[in-house]
Amino acid sequence: MSRTRVSRSRAVSPVISAIIISAVVMAVGGAVWAYSQGAMTITAENYAEAIINTTDTISERFIIEHVKNSETELSVWIFNYGDVDIEVKITNPENENDWEKVVSGELKKIDIAYTISGTEVGINVKSRRDNDAYYRFVVPS
């Protein structure tokens, strides 16, 4: 019996073993190839997206051009003189307004409900990419 087994295992052809090994290499290699291609594509896309976001952040340019007040309202004109569109929000004085889109080159008026108690107020406008613009508004006498 044992003689028979030995002779059977010896009978496996070197050709078949080479085919099996090649098939394994191709299968594993193909899987690694597919995985690496996907992973590298995602990595490259994420990197490019992060760079584009950083580029947009450093390209943002906006100012608070003018401020006007009434008894219950504060109107703020924001001028986007940069090359990218921005989304801004008045963070000081605090208000419940949503993000407002200001396209490149646009002058946008944003109204917030606010009653000025003193003679002046500091206005802070923040962009979604975390840039700021400040303005000190002195209430006209």
Added chain:
Amino acid sequence: MHTIGSSCRRRGTSTVFGVMIFIGIMFTAVIPMFLVMNQADTLQEIRKVEVGRLDEEHAMEDIYFYLTPTVVDEFPVLTLEISNRGELAVRITRVWINDTLRDDFDCIIPPISDMDLVFDSLTVPDPQESVIYHVMAVTDRGNIFSPTCGIPNYNPVLKFWTMGDYLIDVTMEKTKHSLHIIVKNEVTEDILCDEDLPYWWNSYPITVPEAGTYRVKIYQFYGHVKERLLVDQVVILSLSCSYVEVRVPA
């Protein structure tokens, strides 16, 4: 001999496949990834240069404007005499007269040249009371300029213009430190302003009662310690120049 040689060749087949797959991965995944990353870096560098150039142009804009108030057919008229003293052409996109926006003009002023803009139909809120006209000109590069000759004041009863207060306007770029401003009359040595400013103020106008020579000193705070003298400037206010801007260096 024949058997051994044949066996060696067969053993190398999987290695060849492995190497081919490795080269395939290199050319279809790794190299394209580095190319994309490199391209993104290049785009960022280009953008940085463009933004730097825009900022430079923003800082290079240098216009002076004077207001000539007149009365035409019993209505107040303001003429802006804008003088571009910079090296770049300047495009005035808007003019604010108090809270009224005027953008019904297209004004591009070539370098080292002048242009006049005439504004009639000015708003007179109360025909019985004097009205002060604060005028600002805005350029497409995001600069805001105020007149260099003071603030005009119109009396609708007398139909007569006067020039308003004398003003020292302290302007500053964004800074992380608080500032302290001292304004002193050089002759009488009266201190007209001795105040701390939060770091985020961008403009601080100081009204002085009369024409004269004033010394403006601006210190920078580090924590609570007044440490560095940023500005020590003598300014002269006169009938012909009732407005002076003092810029705090960034």
